[in-house]
Amino acid sequence: MVQLIDAGEKYGEGNQMLIAAEPIAAGEKIWWCTCGDDDYMMSRDEILHLIETQPHLKNFLCWYSYMAEDDMYMIPRTFDTQKNNDECILFNHSCEPNCGFDSGDGNTIVAIRPIAIGEELTYDYHFLETEASLIRGLECKCQAPTCVGHITFDRYRDEEFQKRYYQYMSPYLQSRVRELTTKWYSTKCFTRSATPNKTKSLHALEWIQAGEVVAKFSGSVSAENHFIRAVNEDEATCAIDEHKQVIALCDLTPETEITLYYHGKLL
Numbered sequence: 001m002v003q004l005i006d007a008g009e010k011y012g013e014g015n016q017m018l019i020a021a022e023p024i025a026a027g028e029k030i031w032w033c034t035c036g037d038d039d040y041m042m043s044r045d046e047i048l049h050l051i052e053t054q055p056h057l058k059n060f061l062c063w064y065s066y067m068a069e070d071d072m073y074m075i076p077r078t079f080d081t082q083k084n085n086d087e088c089i090l091f092n093h094s095c096e097p098n099c100g101f102d103s104g105d106g107n108t109i110v111a112i113r114p115i116a117i118g119e120e121l122t123y124d125y126h127f128l129e130t131e132a133s134l135i136r137g138l139e140c141k142c143q144a145p146t147c148v149g150h151i152t153f154d155r156y157r158d159e160e161f162q163k164r165y166y167q168y169m170s171p172y173l174q175s176r177v178r179e180l181t182t183k184w185y186s187t188k189c190f191t192r193s194a195t196p197n198k199t200k201s202l203h204a205l206e207w208i209q210a211g212e213v214v215a216k217f218s219g220s221v222s223a224e225n226h227f228i229r230a231v232n233e234d235e236a237t238c239a240i241d242e243h244k245q246v247i248a249l250c251d252l253t254p255e256t257e258i259t260l261y262y263h264g265k266l267l
């Protein structure tokens with residue numbers, strides 16, 4: 001059903017692409033991924049450390065990892081030999097994708113619409129990744145008329161995108177969409193779970209200016225169900241206002257932890 005071919009110049013260095021070897025009907029299952037069976041899960045910090053110590057692995061780790069949970073990236077178990085073990089990882093991104101993940105089973109790739117023989121098989125990388133993606137900012141070469149340009153990995157926040165594609169997102173991205181109804185984190189933040197006790201914390205992904213809103217909560221949000229750590233008053237980098245908006249108290253450089261001074265319940 002699927003054939004791996006040379007993409008020529010289309011994607012630059014990553015010159016492989018998958019095409020339909022036969023006509024595929026809308027809804028048809030195309031690929032059963034084995035990723036996750038015994039692949040590695042690594043945090044962003046662990047991957048960045050690996051890249052620092054083994055720079056030749058950079059492209060492989062950035063291209064072929066994907067987000068499975070907050071701050072947890074699935075890495076092919078064969079990463080040290082720079083070989084893929086599952087072709088699901090070779091689907092290229094398109095802003096007008098013809099494939100997505102099966103909503104009942106995040107490990108199956110299905111056709112969103114009928115696909116003609118010879119057509120390239122693509123999914124939208126926004127189905128798999130958030131702003132903390134290791135390829136954030138990639139210049140998109142999909143050539144679709146509606147191409148977004150640079151891939152920012154924040155499209156899961158867009159209501160039109162959700163309506164159209166929620167059912168094709170990975171289970172992780174679906175959980176991030178549902179989470180938006182009670183808590184919102186700025187696109188400039190990421191969750192870190194690689195703390196010594198494995199609790200989650202929120203950090204600046206890029207420069208955040210004093211006065212910027214970095215998070216907003218609604219409903220009953222307490223210290224137990226969000227990732228902003230409580231600290232002493234003089235250590236807090238942010239403050240929360242009467243609208244449950246978390247605001248930067250000073251300019252925050254990348255990696256700075258978003259912290260608050262509060263007592264148990266947020267408001």
Ligand SMILES: C[S@@+](CC[C@H](N)C(=O)[O-])C[C@H]1O[C@@H](n2cnc3c(N)ncnc32)[C@H](O)[C@@H]1O
Nearest residue numbers: 011014015016063089090091092093140141142
């Ligand atoms: C998971 S790999 C996809 C397969 C890749 N083409 C290859 O030859 O191994 C992801 C990488 O492919 C390239 N890629 C995929 N879709 C792209 C797109 N729409 N625009 C630019 N580069 C893309 C980028 O280098 C990206 O990091």
